Amino acid sequence: PCTGIPLEWDPQTFWETYPFQMHSPSSKRRPKYDLILSESPRGAKDCRGFVGSAACCPQCSELSLDISIIKERASRSFEHVHDHDDLSVTQLRAKVKSVKETLNELKLKSLDLAESADRAHKRLDEHADVMQFLGDNAYRIPAIHRLLCNASANGWSPTRTLQHCKLAVEGKYTALLPV
Numbered sequence: 001p002c003t004g005i006p007l008e009w010d011p012q013t014f015w016e017t018y019p020f021q022m023h024s025p026s027s028k029r030r031p032k033y034d035l036i037l038s039e040s041p042r043g044a045k046d047c048r049g050f051v052g053s054a055a056c057c058p059q060c061s062e063l064s065l066d067i068s069i070i071k072e073r074a075s076r077s078f079e080h081v082h083d084h085d086d087l088s089v090t091q092l093r094a095k096v097k098s099v100k101e102t103l104n105e106l107k108l109k110s111l112d113l114a115e116s117a118d119r120a121h122k123r124l125d126e127h128a129d130v131m132q133f134l135g136d137n138a139y140r141i142p143a144i145h146r147l148l149c150n151a152s153a154n155g156w157s158p159t160r161t162l163q164h165c166k167l168a169v170e171g172k173y174t175a176l177l178p179v
Helices: 058-075 089-140 144-154 158-169
Strands: none
Touching: 089 158, 144 158
Protein backbone atom coordinates (compact mmCIF):
# COMPACT_ATOMS: atom_id res chain seq x y z
CA PRO A 1 0.00 0.00 0.00
CA CYS A 2 1.05 3.62 -0.61
CA THR A 3 2.34 5.22 2.56
CA GLY A 4 1.93 8.84 1.38
CA ILE A 5 4.47 11.47 2.42
CA PRO A 6 4.89 13.29 5.73
CA LEU A 7 4.03 16.97 5.95
CA GLU A 8 7.26 18.25 7.46
CA TRP A 9 6.47 21.57 9.10
CA ASP A 10 7.85 23.01 12.30
CA PRO A 11 5.18 22.17 14.90
CA GLN A 12 6.06 25.32 16.90
CA THR A 13 5.05 27.58 14.01
CA PHE A 14 2.57 25.41 12.08
CA TRP A 15 -0.59 27.20 13.23
CA GLU A 16 0.86 30.62 12.43
CA THR A 17 2.69 29.88 9.20
CA TYR A 18 0.61 27.28 7.34
CA PRO A 19 -1.75 28.88 4.76
CA PHE A 20 -4.94 27.04 5.77
CA GLN A 21 -7.29 29.07 3.56
CA MET A 22 -5.82 27.51 0.43
CA HIS A 23 -7.90 24.42 1.34
CA SER A 24 -11.11 26.45 1.12
CA PRO A 25 -13.54 25.39 -1.63
CA SER A 26 -13.38 28.96 -2.97
CA SER A 27 -9.58 28.96 -3.23
CA LYS A 28 -8.25 29.40 -6.77
CA ARG A 29 -5.26 27.15 -6.27
CA ARG A 30 -6.12 24.27 -4.01
CA PRO A 31 -3.35 21.84 -3.09
CA LYS A 32 -3.36 18.28 -4.36
CA TYR A 33 -3.81 16.89 -0.85
CA ASP A 34 -6.31 17.22 1.97
CA LEU A 35 -5.04 18.58 5.25
CA ILE A 36 -5.64 16.03 7.96
CA LEU A 37 -4.12 17.08 11.25
CA SER A 38 -2.50 13.93 12.52
CA GLU A 39 0.91 12.35 12.59
CA SER A 40 0.07 10.16 9.61
CA PRO A 41 1.61 11.02 6.24
CA ARG A 42 -0.35 12.96 3.58
CA GLY A 43 -1.70 11.17 0.59
CA ALA A 44 -2.49 12.80 -2.74
CA LYS A 45 -6.16 13.25 -3.61
CA ASP A 46 -5.55 11.01 -6.60
CA CYS A 47 -3.40 8.50 -4.68
CA ARG A 48 -3.39 5.05 -6.30
CA GLY A 49 -3.33 3.40 -2.91
CA PHE A 50 -1.05 0.59 -3.99
CA VAL A 51 2.47 0.63 -5.36
CA GLY A 52 5.06 -1.92 -6.20
CA SER A 53 8.36 -1.71 -4.36
CA ALA A 54 8.32 2.09 -3.73
CA ALA A 55 7.09 3.53 -0.43
CA CYS A 56 4.54 5.76 -2.15
CA CYS A 57 2.87 6.14 -5.53
CA PRO A 58 4.08 8.74 -8.09
CA GLN A 59 1.15 11.06 -7.29
CA CYS A 60 2.06 11.14 -3.59
CA SER A 61 5.79 11.52 -4.27
CA GLU A 62 5.01 14.62 -6.40
CA LEU A 63 3.42 16.19 -3.30
CA SER A 64 6.84 16.78 -1.73
CA LEU A 65 7.58 19.39 -4.42
CA ASP A 66 4.17 21.05 -3.91
CA ILE A 67 4.67 21.12 -0.14
CA SER A 68 8.17 22.58 -0.47
CA ILE A 69 6.74 25.34 -2.70
CA ILE A 70 4.04 26.06 -0.10
CA LYS A 71 6.66 26.14 2.68
CA GLU A 72 8.87 28.49 0.68
CA ARG A 73 5.90 30.78 -0.03
CA ALA A 74 4.95 30.73 3.67
CA SER A 75 8.45 31.92 4.59
CA ARG A 76 8.21 35.06 2.39
CA SER A 77 6.90 38.42 3.50
CA PHE A 78 3.32 39.06 2.39
CA GLU A 79 4.45 41.56 -0.26
CA HIS A 80 6.06 38.70 -2.17
CA VAL A 81 3.02 36.40 -2.14
CA HIS A 82 0.63 37.34 -4.92
CA ASP A 83 -2.50 35.36 -4.04
CA HIS A 84 -4.35 35.97 -0.76
CA ASP A 85 -5.21 32.27 -0.61
CA ASP A 86 -1.50 31.51 -0.19
CA LEU A 87 -1.01 33.76 2.85
CA SER A 88 -0.51 32.33 6.31
CA VAL A 89 -2.01 33.81 9.48
CA THR A 90 1.30 35.59 10.20
CA GLN A 91 1.41 37.01 6.68
CA LEU A 92 -2.24 38.07 6.86
CA ARG A 93 -1.63 39.85 10.17
CA ALA A 94 1.37 41.66 8.68
CA LYS A 95 -0.70 42.64 5.65
CA VAL A 96 -3.56 43.94 7.82
CA LYS A 97 -1.07 45.98 9.87
CA SER A 98 0.46 47.42 6.69
CA VAL A 99 -2.96 48.24 5.22
CA LYS A 100 -3.99 49.95 8.48
CA GLU A 101 -0.80 52.04 8.47
CA THR A 102 -1.37 53.01 4.83
CA LEU A 103 -5.00 53.86 5.60
CA ASN A 104 -3.97 56.07 8.53
CA GLU A 105 -1.39 57.84 6.35
CA LEU A 106 -4.04 58.45 3.69
CA LYS A 107 -6.51 59.72 6.31
CA LEU A 108 -3.91 62.19 7.60
CA LYS A 109 -3.04 63.24 4.07
CA SER A 110 -6.74 63.72 3.32
CA LEU A 111 -7.18 65.84 6.45
CA ASP A 112 -4.11 67.90 5.53
CA LEU A 113 -5.48 68.43 2.03
CA ALA A 114 -8.88 69.43 3.42
CA GLU A 115 -7.25 71.94 5.78
CA SER A 116 -5.10 73.29 2.94
CA ALA A 117 -8.18 73.66 0.75
CA ASP A 118 -10.03 75.47 3.56
CA ARG A 119 -7.09 77.85 4.02
CA ALA A 120 -6.92 78.45 0.27
CA HIS A 121 -10.67 79.21 0.11
CA LYS A 122 -10.31 81.59 3.05
CA ARG A 123 -7.40 83.37 1.34
CA LEU A 124 -9.36 83.60 -1.90
CA ASP A 125 -12.29 85.10 -0.01
CA GLU A 126 -9.94 87.62 1.65
CA HIS A 127 -8.47 88.61 -1.72
CA ALA A 128 -11.97 88.87 -3.17
CA ASP A 129 -12.93 91.20 -0.30
CA VAL A 130 -9.89 93.41 -1.03
CA MET A 131 -10.65 93.48 -4.75
CA GLN A 132 -14.31 94.25 -4.11
CA PHE A 133 -13.42 97.09 -1.73
CA LEU A 134 -10.84 98.50 -4.15
CA GLY A 135 -13.31 98.24 -7.02
CA ASP A 136 -15.93 100.16 -5.06
CA ASN A 137 -13.61 102.69 -3.35
CA ALA A 138 -10.39 103.07 -5.36
CA TYR A 139 -11.16 106.70 -6.19
CA ARG A 140 -11.64 107.45 -2.46
CA ILE A 141 -8.27 106.03 -1.32
CA PRO A 142 -5.59 108.72 -1.34
CA ALA A 143 -2.24 107.54 -2.73
CA ILE A 144 -3.59 104.07 -3.44
CA HIS A 145 -0.46 103.22 -5.43
CA ARG A 146 1.72 103.87 -2.36
CA LEU A 147 -0.61 101.87 -0.11
CA LEU A 148 -0.44 98.85 -2.44
CA CYS A 149 3.32 99.32 -2.80
CA ASN A 150 3.65 99.21 1.03
CA ALA A 151 1.41 96.14 1.20
CA SER A 152 3.60 94.34 -1.31
CA ALA A 153 6.93 95.49 0.14
CA ASN A 154 5.96 94.61 3.71
CA GLY A 155 4.17 91.34 2.91
CA TRP A 156 0.81 92.41 4.28
CA SER A 157 -1.97 89.86 4.33
CA PRO A 158 -5.13 90.64 2.39
CA THR A 159 -6.88 91.34 5.71
CA ARG A 160 -4.26 93.89 6.75
CA THR A 161 -4.31 95.48 3.29
CA LEU A 162 -8.10 95.79 3.52
CA GLN A 163 -7.83 97.35 7.00
CA HIS A 164 -5.37 99.98 5.73
CA CYS A 165 -7.57 100.70 2.71
CA LYS A 166 -10.56 101.27 5.00
CA LEU A 167 -8.47 103.49 7.29
CA ALA A 168 -7.31 105.48 4.25
CA VAL A 169 -10.93 106.00 3.12
CA GLU A 170 -11.78 107.22 6.65
CA GLY A 171 -8.77 109.57 6.54
CA LYS A 172 -6.98 107.76 9.38
CA TYR A 173 -4.09 106.43 7.28
CA THR A 174 -1.88 108.10 4.73
CA ALA A 175 0.47 105.84 2.81
CA LEU A 176 4.08 106.91 2.60
CA LEU A 177 6.59 105.43 0.20
CA PRO A 178 8.31 102.36 1.63
CA VAL A 179 11.78 102.91 2.97
